[in-house]
Amino acid sequence: MENSKNKKLEIIRHSLSHILAAAVQKLYREVKFGIGPAIENGFYYDFDFIEADKNGYQRGLTRITPEDLPEIEKRMRELIKKDIRFEKKMLSKAEAERLFKDQPYKLELIKELPEKTVSIYQSGDFIDLCKGPHIKSTKEINPESFKLSRIAGAYWKGDEKNPMLTRIYGLAFQSEKELKDCLKNLEEAEKRDHRILGKRLELFLIDEEFGSGLPLWLPKGAFLRKLIIDFALNTYLKRGYQLVATPHIANLNIFKKSGHWNFYRENMYSPIEVENEQFMIKPMNCPGHVKIYNSKIRSYKDLPIRFTEMGTVYRYEKSGTLHGLTRVRGFTQDDAHIFCTPEQLNSELLRMIDLTKYILNSFGFKKFEISLSVRGPKEKKKYLGSDKIWRLAESTLENALKTKKLPYKRYPGEAVFYGPKIDFLISDAIGRKWQLTTIQVDFNFPEKFEMVYINKKGKKQRPVMIHRALLGSIERFLGVLLEHYAGALPLWLSPVQVSIIPVGSSHRKYAKDIAEKLKKEEVRAEANIQAETVSRKIREAEMQKIPYILVVGDKEMKNKTVRVRKRGKGDIGEITLKKFIEKSKMEIEKKL
Numbered sequence: 001m002e003n004s005k006n007k008k009l010e011i012i013r014h015s016l017s018h019i020l021a022a023a024v025q026k027l028y029r030e031v032k033f034g035i036g037p038a039i040e041n042g043f044y045y046d047f048d049f050i051e052a053d054k055n056g057y058q059r060g061l062t063r064i065t066p067e068d069l070p071e072i073e074k075r076m077r078e079l080i081k082k083d084i085r086f087e088k089k090m091l092s093k094a095e096a097e098r099l100f101k102d103q104p105y106k107l108e109l110i111k112e113l114p115e116k117t118v119s120i121y122q123s124g125d126f127i128d129l130c131k132g133p134h135i136k137s138t139k140e141i142n143p144e145s146f147k148l149s150r151i152a153g154a155y156w157k158g159d160e161k162n163p164m165l166t167r168i169y170g171l172a173f174q175s176e177k178e179l180k181d182c183l184k185n186l187e188e189a190e191k192r193d194h195r196i197l198g199k200r201l202e203l204f205l206i207d208e209e210f211g212s213g214l215p216l217w218l219p220k221g222a223f224l225r226k227l228i229i230d231f232a233l234n235t236y237l238k239r240g241y242q243l244v245a246t247p248h249i250a251n252l253n254i255f256k257k258s259g260h261w262n263f264y265r266e267n268m269y270s271p272i273e274v275e276n277e278q279f280m281i282k283p284m285n286c287p288g289h290v291k292i293y294n295s296k297i298r299s300y301k302d303l304p305i306r307f308t309e310m311g312t313v314y315r316y317e318k319s320g321t322l323h324g325l326t327r328v329r330g331f332t333q334d335d336a337h338i339f340c341t342p343e344q345l346n347s348e349l350l351r352m353i354d355l356t357k358y359i360l361n362s363f364g365f366k367k368f369e370i371s372l373s374v375r376g377p378k379e380k381k382k383y384l385g386s387d388k389i390w391r392l393a394e395s396t397l398e399n400a401l402k403t404k405k406l407p408y409k410r411y412p413g414e415a416v417f418y419g420p421k422i423d424f425l426i427s428d429a430i431g432r433k434w435q436l437t438t439i440q441v442d443f444n445f446p447e448k449f450e451m452v453y454i455n456k457k458g459k460k461q462r463p464v465m466i467h468r469a470l471l472g473s474i475e476r477f478l479g480v481l482l483e484h485y486a487g488a489l490p491l492w493l494s495p496v497q498v499s500i501i502p503v504g505s506s507h508r509k510y511a512k513d514i515a516e517k518l519k520k521e522e523v524r525a526e527a528n529i530q531a532e533t534v535s536r537k538i539r540e541a542e543m544q545k546i547p548y549i550l551v552v553g554d555k556e557m558k559n560k561t562v563r564v565r566k567r568g569k570g571d572i573g574e575i576t577l578k579k580f581i582e583k584s585k586m587e588i589e590k591k592l
């Protein structure tokens, strides 16, 4: 039932893309058509609005903007109400080429089709090259259940060497209510967009001139980053990890030896030449940690060894896929590599699962889904290591999840080239899923780098290696955190925790004294002594999502008190400064 409903909706969405193209054709006669599929929540169609003369010379651009969408939408509704039929015809390739002689993108598609005949769909004046299926008539579409949502640039066939087309997106559902719900969710998501919040809260900057996908941290953002890193690192150090540090570039040979050059090259940048040697910007921290392990003889008594590093790595991402902090080209992992005996693997995994839950809970993420990525049955060449090793790694991970009674899903074919992994997907405040934590078993690295420890019998033995990043990348984690809290970070994570606002100029000194006192108690406070009205300063602090605002005037000065405004609650009354200090320190301590 659900399935056939979805099928029907998909057909409606795809049919709407034809109606969109038909409406655009009426308004912009010279437009060239790309493709128009159904997608999640709706549809799109790609257009080339470049106008050319008879000889193919460009006459100028017809640019469309979001302001043009309502007009197109209106035309679409008119067409829908006309009860236009979708009619399928089969043509020979030659006939189709004649029909689409002015449509270069369609001609290109016709050429690529392996079949001798091609199918076309006609709806009113608009004819498209299309396999279908389609609705019988526009009668089947509720004209109030769709909306054109946005415009974006999209390369023809997704290839940056091709012309950039204009993609018009639409949302479409079977009922008006479903459309409205979707619009509401989108609006909620926009309020939480970490790129917008990052700007408003003055946390980070992505400057195209400096480099796409390379965030620059402003003072408040850099401080927030430090808070996250300090908390994670201190937790790890308390739990038996040792801090190491490795450089940002390394000799290419090390990545050839590790297998990254063969199996991971598409994610790496080109080598840099230094004195006739090739160096790589590191995509991973592992080889450095392995070298540190290998720098001396290890005994079974030393294991497990847990090396951790806030390691910055650089990975190639296509410019089209970059997105704020959640998809970047350079990022810092809360990375660690654990080296243990095969007997210790199970207990190390159990510890790590506990640690993951503790870390994620501390930041307010309580709900997560777990995926277990294992090797696919067929494509064995993609992976390093023997069957026996893989079976052992996969079953150990699975057993750890079973022991912890954690529900998980198995994903065959999703493993990394060197081993299987567990990923934690957290659910944010509005139910969106984000992948953060990854725990990967690796029986392969130890082989490649001939890692050993001396076992009880005095013999050399291979340790097992685990790669893990619990927050994932600090950048992505911070982006997710901002979206989860819609910018209203918990007190302990707020770069500015308290803003003190004097009522008049005679209260400035008192405000500054309070700020100093709070700072001494390690509460991050700022006195706002600018010459602005109190209400304006309150509004500003609220925009900055500062958890506490203290307003001080004559009465507060005389009583040695503060008037407290709590974020989201408003005025919560007057209390002594001493009480406020105790209260805020306790809340910070409890990570509220």
Ligand SMILES: [Zn+2]
Binding pocket: 014, 018, 121, 128, 129, 130, 131, 132, 134
């Ligand atoms: Zn179609």
Ligand SMILES: [Zn+2]
Binding pocket: 284, 285, 286, 337, 467, 468
């Ligand atoms: Zn690693």
